[in-house]
Amino acid sequence: MKKPAPIALPEVRKYNSQDKVLVAVDCIIFGFDPNKEELQLLLIRRDFQPEKGKWSLMGGFLKADETAEAAARRVLRKLTGLQNVYMEQLDVFSKIDRDPAARTISVAYFALISTDEHDKELIKKYSASWVDLSKRPALIFDHDQMVNKAISRLRYKASIKPIGFELLPEKFTMRQLQKLHEEIFDEKLDKRNFSKKMYSYGFLERLKEKDKGSSRKGSYLYRFNKDNYQEKNGNWIDYRNR
């Protein structure tokens, strides 16, 4: 199918004389616990040197036969067991000494998962745990930078796409949805304006059921209707064409 690349000697030498480097992927994994009403981050305790025992993002090395995205998905799956996760490339981090053990550049990905869905066994195996975003410990290398960047990106994305649904269980209440947005943007929102806006997008499906967990009266459960979203997504403008 593909014609073999023509190999001319001087050019081959050119390629060969270039430096090769290790390429890592690191995953910034966000979650949201509707009960705790806090944004959370899935972190691991590193079980190898350097910086063994310190808190870190989950990461791994890019293999020669996979794309960066595939590597990130592999890493994420190893830790959570989840496959079809919202994931997006953030940026490359390439400071020379970012990993003191070896020259490594890292491609950071951010992922959104609903905390009730992942595999608890795997998390235990990797000594990982969910920590409140606001109380997160210092991380190794440049991982704090990665997290900060991921937060910005999350805000941006949430402002132009209904991305927050990735972080909620299938059925959720309007309050939970609002709390999530309040956490993401770090500001209080007016519940009347908030629900009005959400209704206007047209992709919320109100169920018959009510959730009685948080009040006497009970609150309606909603579901995100993807079909409606596809039809009406003219409401959401994304300049970045993702």
Added chain:
Amino acid sequence: MKKPAPIALPEVRKYNSQDKVLVAVDCIIFGFDPNKEELQLLLIRRDFQPEKGKWSLMGGFLKADETAEAAARRVLRKLTGLQNVYMEQLDVFSKIDRDPAARTISVAYFALISTDEHDKELIKKYSASWVDLSKRPALIFDHDQMVNKAISRLRYKASIKPIGFELLPEKFTMRQLQKLHEEIFDEKLDKRNFSKKMYSYGFLERLKEKDKGSSRKGSYLYRFNKDNYQEKNGNWIDYRNR
């Protein structure tokens, strides 16, 4: 200063067993010729295999002792002679066979320069040339994808930051500024509304001089006032915190 990384044998073997890959940087270089009133792209004709003679973005390989951004700036400088250029990381492209000669991942950067500033000699040396964005030839590898992504990003950026000034000469007319925006967003704008909006941001400085090149009456020249921009940039919202 920095304490040496603790080296434990098994972990070193771990790092060593990982694949290393070639890392390239590619620059999507946008320009705008206020006379032609067209967005342009700076392309080169590749002078080595594979795909020798085809149109391509300017690129190069990442060296072991430089960051990706430094590499991109080095590459850009080699071609244009320019140093303080607006530049931003786009994304990593890592399809396995994107470069048929060797497994290479590429970090794409997009850059904005004012076409009157660059070094014509260097451009000649690299058989580069400015092409109209709308009439650009097909590019090698995945460079077309890179360009498309860069266009989206340019639109996004221009919608939240006064990025377009990077593409204009120091002094410019309101018409030129408008044309630039029209090119970026690919739509006609109303000149009254446009200038009103630009004034409202408060960072345009109207000069005494007029440009008599395009009309009898002559049109005022403006300058971008960075100080004013710093003060008033609350007008521009950037969720991505750059």
Added chain:
DNA sequence: TCAAAAGTGTTCACCGTACACCCATGG
């Protein structure tokens, strides 16, 4: 019956958009 959370409508200010005429000048 009351405490606690849920649900719901209206008003107002501001911003983006549509739209048309006079001005200055060189030829």
Added chain:
DNA sequence: CCATGGGTGTACGGTGAACACTTTTGA
């Protein structure tokens, strides 16, 4: 004097923000 592009103001509608009271029900 006239053709050409330059420069400016107003009116309207839609959207986002502020704001308070009633409902439900378990204890």
